[in-house]
Amino acid sequence: MTTTRLNCGSRNLPMRDGIMSSEARPTRATGVSPRKRLTICAIGEADSVHVATRIRCFADMGHHVYLITPSPSRHGIAGVTELVPGFDAALAYRGWRGALARGCRRIGGETLCHLFRIVGFVRLLLRCRPDIVHVHYAYSLYGWAAGLLGCRPLVVTVMGGDVLFEEQGSPTPIGKWLTLELLRKADYITSKSHHLTEILDGFGGFADKTERILWGVPVETFRRVDASSLRQLLGIVAQRRVILSPKILRPLYRVDLVVEAMVLVRESCPDAVLLLTEYMPDADYRGAIKRRIDELGLAEHVLFCGQVDHAEMPAYYSLAEICVAVPSSDGLPQTLLESMACGTPNILSRLPRYEEIVRHEESAYFVEPNPADIGDGILRLLTDSALHRRISDRAREIVYAEANLAEQAARVEHRYQELAATIRPAVMRPAALLAVWRSYRRGRGGPAATPTVARLPS
Structure with a gap:
């Protein structure tokens, strides 16, 4: 049992075997690659903004793009056909199919569920007949499959x-x-930072097949815009100075430290207000932050914005004078590149992967992860207009030079073409399954049973 999800502009087009036929797939008149038109099967979360934005680039180039996903996106991804393996789709049903699937899960546990998922996954791959299979996020069931x-x-x-x-x-x-x-089986790996590439190399010499691809942002979308209507919608009067925390509301990202820093900021800048976006919030963490705001008397200086639609983020970045992100760990986040493209200076914790793209007091402002240092950094950028302007201008230059999504996607598409021209497509190879089984057997009971993980620099 397999279900498909057709996206914007394609719901009424003819189908072949449950999938929109090649002849019916819409393509855009501009940006179509003059090279081979590929069938690309992406694997990832449809509701991930990062996945959706990236795979849409290849649809815009004229390729046939499918996305195998555990659940469909809310609004569809233009030019992309979303495919949900049958068991995942059944779990979402309210009728007898859903009841049967949930009963299987209760009786057989997650192991049986995963088996059903993999069967549906294989069926989708065989029907797609892809030239390229692209896994977005390595630690995932369908990626592993x-x-x-x-x-x-x-x-x-x-x-x-x-x-x-x-x-x-x-x-x-x-x-x-x-x-x-x-990662061993991959023919080509993309990594957003040299730091991540070093980690991959420590796992097994994977740097040789890894390319640093920032992916970046669509610069035509992420730019400085008029945010006056958003200011009015949020009820923030004109004289108030806005600071934005665009990070996921979870303990890893240490948003609580930014909230604590507002005590110091308020003393010197009473008009300052911190906006907290609430993407993928941890309910307990949000509750603890809300209680701390009340304890510190910061209710008028810290506002929760709810989950902001990605299309609205350029306005939020433009409304803010500063963005703040002080996580204990991170890759090279989209929020950093997006705010840089919009000309909003960033206050950051000093992580090695951040320092690959920005420099202190040149294109960002680094602080120690404590409220006092964060508060000092915020006040410095609020009061030093020359520094603020220098960081803003240089940040935009970096994005246009290194993190333009169209240019980054074109590099990946070039590699797609090379791979498709030199490697015969295959969905399932018995020899590969046998090799994995042998690898697992060798590792049972020995050191390989728990793979060696490279120790990260402190």
């Missing part, structure tokens, strides 16, 4: 949390092993 099955040509994009095992999350030993197997 693509590696185990021996899909080729296989491209993997690592994002940070999927390979920073010692810094983020709680990966299981089998999850680590499956991620490393996926």
